């Protein structure tokens with residue numbers, strides 16, 4: 431049985447990096463009229479209360495979204511790069527223009543930004559989070575069609591590619607509780623590129639002291655380049671030290687890897703990442719990395 435619950439981590443620095451990137455990718459993909467299909471292989475519960483016991487116990491959002499909001503408020507809205515303004519704007523709108531108390535996870539961010547012609551297919555295996563996700567999706571006011579399944583996302587995606595619409599985004603955000611998740615992510619990417627070479631993918635991974643974590647981006651770069659496709663890779667480190675150390679608790683660094691990224695994404699990230707280092711950095715080890723190929 432898996433023990434990971436995203437409620438303890440919602441709105442942390444890793445979510446900020448992942449979800450700000452997701453918003454930018456979705457905003458670009460929805461510029462074209464054609465229907466878009468989003469597959470979220472590891473969806474989580476969908477919606478998180480930032481004042482819940484889980485969130486306040488871990489206090490990870492304090493060093494993530496709350497630190498970003500405080501930084502923007504201190505330096506003025508005009509100081510925030512476009513990619514981060516769009517992300518924060520989406521969160522504010524989701525909270526009815528008021529304080530950000532409810533934090534939407536990846537399937538709900540997609541549900542918010544998609545249109546009538548679009549659809550989201552979300553996979554979540556944890557029994558409690560699956561139940562919560564079902565309720566959240568049922569109550570969502572999205573214009574898009576929202577579907578879910580309590581199935582292994584690595585397995586479930588197989589029958590969904592290529593989407594009928596031939597326009598799609600795969601969001602792959604495992605908890606990496608199993609060491610095998612790293613190999614599964616790579617295999618899924620290779621298979622997805624084989625079935626749907628023009629689709630975009632957003633993969634998140636933790637930068638922890640496991641060789642698999644450091645090998646994953648290298649292997650992804652090779653696989654995507656071999657398929658003749660473009661990629662973008664960004665990492666955000668907020669402090670030195672391994673997971674569980676330091677004032678911010680939890681993870682110290684993570685990365686996003688985007689396959690077939692929008693051509694606008696690199697410039698947006700180039701502007702946003704130094705701002706995130708300033709806003710979320712906890713010590714002098716705070717840093718970012720941005721690299722891309724074929725875009």
Ligand code: SAM
Pocket residue numbers: 432434435436448471472473474475476534535536537553554555556559581582583584603604605
């Ligand atoms: N993507 C979510 C977001 O950004 O809001 C957070 C997802 S969380 C990092 C990872 C989730 O994957 C957990 O809720 C876990 O229960 C679920 N999970 C783990 N293995 C899975 C699998 N093989 N298929 C589908 N879900 C899985």
